[in-house]
Amino acid sequence: MRRLGIARNAAAAALGAIITLFAVVALPGIGIGDPTVSHGGSPSDVYMGTEPAPEPCARVPADGMTAFPQEIEVRVTSHVTAYFTFEWSGLDAREVGLLNIVLDDVGPGPNYEFTPMGSRANPNGTVTWSFPNVQPGMHTVGVYAAVDDVDPLPGGTGQDSDLFAALENCALTVFVIPVA
Numbered sequence: 315m316r317r318l319g320i321a322r323n324a325a326a327a328a329l330g331a332i333i334t335l336f337a338v339v340a341l342p343g344i345g346i347g348d349p350t351v352s353h354g355g356s357p358s359d360v361y362m363g364t365e366p367a368p369e370p371c372a373r374v375p376a377d378g379m380t381a382f383p384q385e386i387e388v389r390v391t392s393h394v395t396a397y398f399t400f401e402w403s404g405l406d407a408r409e410v411g412l413l414n415i416v417l418d419d420v421g422p423g424p425n426y427e428f429t430p431m432g433s434r435a436n437p438n439g440t441v442t443w444s445f446p447n448v449q450p451g452m453h454t455v456g457v458y459a460a461v462d463d464v465d466p467l468p469g470g471t472g473q474d475s476d477l478f479a480a481l482e483n484c485a486l487t488v489f490v491i492p493v494a
Contacts, residue, residue: 359490361386361455370403371484374411376477378460380419384486386453394445395489396455401438402428404479405461411479414458415443421458429464438483447493455488457481 363384365371372381386394394417402411405428412425428437441457461477 358492359386361488361490362485364485366483368482370480370482371400372457372459372481374459374461374479374481376461378412378458380416380456381459381481382484382486383454383456384488386455386488386490388448388450388453388490390450390492392448392490392492394448394453394455395442395491396444397440397442397485397487398457399438399440399483399485400457400481401483402479403482405429405437408464409477409479410462410464411437411481412458412460412462413441415441416456416458417445417448418453419456419458425458425460448490455486457486 361384363382365382372379374381382398384396388394396415396417398413398415400413405411409429411428413428414421414425426439426441428439459481461479463477
């Protein structure tokens with residue numbers, strides 16, 4: 315009797331393994347093993363630029379500017395992903411630093427906002443953005459940066475003209491991954 319139970323368990327385990335393998339390999343529409351990400355082709359290119367302290371990589375006025383431009387070459391239609399690491403300096407309690415990664419001076423949309431908080435007077439971080447299906451040619455990836463009022467002065471109209479801050483300890487890394 316005991317041998318029959320062991321044989322049934324082994325047969326059930328083998329059948330389960332075959333069904334699982336079949337589901338993963340032959341039926342990707344089921345969702346098991348179905349890729350949900352884009353995988354680029356080869357070869358990929360990586361571009362990187364840095365500007366360590368003490369020199370700022372950008373002096374940012376209220377009306378904004380494109381900072382830290384990086385020239386890239388796209389040889390075939392590719393996905394472009396950029397990472398920008400930075401530290402704001404000179405933001406006071408009523409100012410906010412705005413950042414946006416841009417490709418050929420066109421940004422992806424809303425700005426990332428950074429404000430001084432408590433003991434962390436110089437906000438820092440990394441922002442990322444991807445640009446799909448970039449056409450071949452020379453392109454520029456940069457960072458749009460501006461300084462704005464968190465809370466305009468009472469009685470004031472519009473933006474204060476004395477808003478100013480700097481970006482320091484910058485690194486821009488750009489990945490160019492050909493579309494597979």
